[in-house]
Amino acid sequence: MFRPEPPRLFTLNVSAWLALELCRGAAPGELERAYLDEMVPPLDAAAARRRLQEALELLVTNGMVERTDAAG
Amino acid sequence: MEQNDRLVRLRRLIRSGRAVERPEVAPLDPVIRSGDTFLFRDPRKRGTTAEEQEFVEDSLKKGFLVGSFIVEWGYDIKKGCHDKFRRWLLDHERLLAGSAPEDVRYKGTYVTTSSTEKQAGDYRTIWVFESLRGPQNLAEEVAKEGSLFARLWHELNQFRDGDSPHRSQQNYSPAATSVRLV
Numbered sequence: 208m209f210r211p212e213p214p215r216l217f218t219l220n221v222s223a224w225l226a227l228e229l230c231r232g233a234a235p236g237e238l239e240r241a242y243l244d245e246m247v248p249p250l251d252a253a254a255a256r257r258r259l260q261e262a263l264e265l266l267v268t269n270g271m272v273e274r275t276d277a278a279g
Numbered sequence: 280m281e282q283n284d285r286l287v288r289l290r291r292l293i294r295s296g297r298a299v300e301r302p303e304v305a306p307l308d309p310v311i312r313s314g315d316t317f318l319f320r321d322p323r324k325r326g327t328t329a330e331e332q333e334f335v336e337d338s339l340k341k342g343f344l345v346g347s348f349i350v351e352w353g354y355d356i357k358k359g360c361h362d363k364f365r366r367w368l369l370d371h372e373r374l375l376a377g378s379a380p381e382d383v384r385y386k387g388t389y390v391t392t393s394s395t396e397k398q399a400g401d402y403r404t405i406w407v408f409e410s411l412r413g414p415q416n417l418a419e420e421v422a423k424e425g426s427l428f429a430r431l432w433h434e435l436n437q438f439r440d441g442d443s444p445h446r447s448q449q450n451y452s453p454a455a456t457s458v459r460l461v
Contacts, residue, residue, distance in 0.1 A: 216307040218444065221292045223302035228285055245290065249299055262302035269304050 210271055217269060222246070226262035230272055292442055295358055315460065321411050322347050322456035331456040344453060345386065346407030353391075353399035353447035355440045364438045371431055378428040380420040382413035388435075399447040404435070 208217045208227065219227060229241045239259060246255040266272040320326055322335045338344035356364050368388055376385040386405035408414055421429045439446075 218303075218305050218307050220300055220303040221289060222300060223304050224285075225289050225293070226302065228282060228289065231282075245293060249293065249296065258302055262304075265302055265304040269306075271304070 208271065210269070212270075217271065222258045223262045223265055226259055227266055227271060230263070230266070288442065295442075317452065318458040318460060319452075320458070322453055323410070327456055335453060335456055338453075338455075345405075345451075346384065346409065347452065348408035348411075348413065349386075349451040350406040350408070351447075351449040351451070352404045352406075353396070353445070353449070354402055354404075355400045355443035355445045356402060356438045357440045360438055367434065367438065371434065374427065375431040375435065378426075378431065380416040380428060382409040383407075383417045383420075384409065396447070398445050400443065400445040 208219055208224075209215075210217060225245055226238075226242060229245075230238050233241065239256065242259045243252055243255050246258065250258065263272070267274070323332050327335075335344065335347060339346070372385075372388065376387075379385050384407040386407050388402060388404045391399070391401055391403060406417075408417075420426055421432050423429050
């Protein structure tokens with residue numbers, strides 16, 4: 208994945224990549240529902256929520272996504 | 280790739296068991312190795328000295344030189360398929376080598392027991408082209424209907440994991456007869 212500003216390439220594993228794909232323009236509740244739809248199974252719901260939180264922290268920390276008011 | 284295509288691919292990866300890992304995001308420092316350092320040429324043809332041509336011929340006959348053009352594939356195989364792949368190699372590898380077209384030699388498939396290259400894949404398959412006709416003969420043969428070599432080639436490639444980011448290809452020529460450009 209290419210982050211334009213500042214420019215840098217990243218590799219993401221499946222659970223992080225899925226979060227990135229689903230969070231475009233999604234409100235937090237929508238994102239969680241969509242992530243759980245894809246990840247339960249193989250994970251149970253609690254584990255999938257933890258994975259999503261971890262993924263979002265990584266994506267925000269690395270400047271790949273940001274929260275906006277419009278997305279809630 | 281459109282988002283729907285990416286989601287289809289992600290679902291396939293989730294079904295294959297790759298989603299249970301904790302999320303990882305890692306910066307990537309690409310290493311670009313272009314082919315502009317050495318001249319690409321056949322060391323047994325005009326443009327090389329008689330000494331160099333004789334050196335290559337003799338070294339190939341003696342068996343210590345692997346070939347004039349060596350191609351190394353690096354790849355992963357589909358998850359959980361190692362034993363099946365090993366069985367396939369035991370049953371078919373010699374046939375694959377024996378049915379290779381003219382100027383193409385199959386030099387075996389290997390596992391990397393250690394490597395400094397993290398993205399190159401765990402398996403290697405080595406091919407040798409005896410001349411520049413080799414790549415053309417290979418392309419022609421794999422497209423040929425009813426060819427034993429084509430069937431085995433496709434079976435070998437079916438084991439490769441197209442979704443794995445770990446893959447590589449290296450091309451080599453003998454250093455003793457090489458021409459360095461820069």
